[in-house]
Amino acid sequence: MKKITKSELIEVLSGKLDHLPGKDVELAVKTILENMSNSLADGRRIEIRGFGSFSLHYRPPRMGRNPKTGDPVALSGKYVPHFKPGKDLRERVNEGFQRERETTPKHRTA
C-alpha cells in the first residue's frame, strides 16, 4: 500500500505554504500532534469537523498470560485511544475506493 510519513507530510505542507519558513511548518506539525497527544493523555476528547473524533475506550481488567512461561497474570483495566472517522473523510475515502474499482477490475470484491 502507498504510504506517507510525518516528514513527507511536512514537506508537502511546506511546499504549499511557501510564505512560511520550513522550520516553522515542521514545528507546527509537531506542536499539533503534541497537543493532540496531551489532550488524550488527559482523558480529553478531540473533535475535528469533517475529519473525525478521538476518544478513549475503556478495557476492563482481565487475566492474561506470560507468553514465555504460560503463567496467568492479572492485567488491570486501561484506556485505549479510539478514532471515529467523520462523514466527509468516510465519504472521500470510499469514493476513492469506488473509482479504483472501476478502473482496475482486479480490485473487484463483489
Next chain:
Amino acid sequence: MALTKAELAESLFEELGLNKREAKELVDLFFEEIKDALADGTQVKLSGFGNFDLRDKNERPGRNPKTGEEIPISARRVVTFRPGQKLKTRVEAYAGTREQ
C-alpha cells in the same frame, strides 16, 4: 470541552508566534492533507502518534434494523487508526491514575 481546530490554531499562535491567519491555515491544511492522502488510498504514518490505515471490506449481508428486511452492505473502504506505542503508553498512564 473537546480539543478543536480553533484551539490547536490558538496554540500555534501562542507557542510558535505564527499569526492567527497562518495558524488557522496550517491547522486546516494539516487535516486536509491527511484526508487527501487517505482518499487517494495512501496510508498515513505519524510516528509517536499513530497510523491511519485503510481496510477494504467485501460486500456482506445486512439488515434494516427497523424493518428486519435484508439488504446487502456494499463493498467499501474504511479508515482505521492504530495508536503508536508512545500514545498508548501515555493514555494508559491516565487510566492508572483514575482506576486505582
